[in-house]
Amino acid sequence: MNQPVPSRSLDAGALKALAHPLRVRIFDLLSERGPQTASTLAGLVGESSGSMSYHLRALAAHDLIREVDGRGTARERWWERPRGRIDLPGPDDSMTPSNRAAAQIVTSEFFRLRHESLMAYLNRSEVGVPEEWRDAGIVMTSHVDVTAEQMGEIRDEIRDVVDRVIERYRGQTGPGIRRVALRAELFDLPVTADGDE
Incomplete structure (x- = not known):
């Protein structure tokens, strides 16, 4: 475990x-x-x-x-x-x-x-980047309407997923292994002057 x-x-x-x-x-x-x-x-x-x-x-x-x-x-x-x-x-x-x-x-x-x-x-230029690594990553932004409590639940779910991935692959070595950055962002957007999000 x-x-x-x-x-x-x-x-x-x-x-x-x-x-x-x-x-x-x-x-x-x-x-x-x-x-x-x-x-x-x-x-x-x-x-x-x-x-x-x-x-x-x-x-x-x-x-x-x-x-x-x-x-x-x-x-x-x-x-x-x-x-x-x-x-x-x-x-x-x-x-x-x-x-x-x-x-x-x-x-x-x-x-x-x-x-x-x-x-x-x-x-980065794709020159020198192995083909299997060229489209392996993801950069995305999404917007969703939630309460503060729901945002906390989402935060905890993301943290759990990231922690599981880190433990699963920690310390791997060998051919084809590269260090990658695993990032997660979740934050509330500012409220407008009229109170609308």
Whole structure:
């Protein structure tokens, strides 16, 4: 029987540690590409290994990433993002001003990177993309009229489907395997001035 996917809500310290565009990028790269060293990450983002090591230690101090057990040397350490979902708190009026600013930085940067990767996928040339991968994805937007309670039920159903898929395919390796981004969005649209949705 599959165990539930672990979930972590970021506390104020972890949120502030992540509230730097480069750290969000590092966190995202470790999620996307798996374990990396400071050198490989530095090459991916165009930073020095020394700068990268500093940011890696800051993330590790708040358990956002960790050193990979049994891999690497004293000179070259491997880092990974722990398994599980991270629930990012959005900016909230009840937060302190500094926590609100940190939440805004983290949320904005995550969604900027998310949009950037989606646009790269949509605009990529098919040259070099194996034929079986060319039409394998889906990008769709639909609109539906629901109550807040129904929206919560839909959210839970989507989360359950995503969790099952993650558990089913986690850790697969071999020919024909590629890492894919699995995204789900569900949000209410603004109310118009006359009160109509």
